[in-house]
Amino acid sequence: MIDIDPFDHDAIRLRKAFGCFPSGVTAVCATVDGEPVGMAASSFTxxxxxxxLVSVCVQDTSETWPRLRTRTRLGLSVLAEGHDETCLSLSNKTGDRFAKVEWDQSVQGSIFVHGASLWLDCSLHAELPAGDHAIVVLEVHGLRADPDTPPLVFHGSRFRRLAAL
Structure with a gap:
């Protein structure tokens, strides 16, 4: 029989534990009042x-999500290997998040990051409260996929790359 350490709700310890699971990184973006607005999200599934349907989780304190949730369409881009700086830029709290990001816009206002392995044209389907986050469920209306483009992977608080076999 194994013994499991009791959990004392230490946020730093919990974040390190959650970091044991690798995740892809996405960008959720749209035009708002004629300007690109977007954010990075690593809790995509x-x-x-x-x-x-797909989902991402958004922190309750996000100042970007309230601006995006009202859009008719949202572009979800699964970031690819080499998009490290794009992810960091879209995660910034201040400044022009799109200054160094190459992107395209759909007729409906979705924004997609160049070079991403997957583009999903989505609309908000549901939003569910979950602790200090919201689980945002998006309905997919269109897609463009490039399965041969390796994804950007986030693991242990660092960007990683998949190894070829």
């Missing part, structure tokens, strides 16, 4: 095929 597929949810359903019928209907086509």
């Amino acid at each position: 597929s949810v359903s095929v019928t209907p086509p």
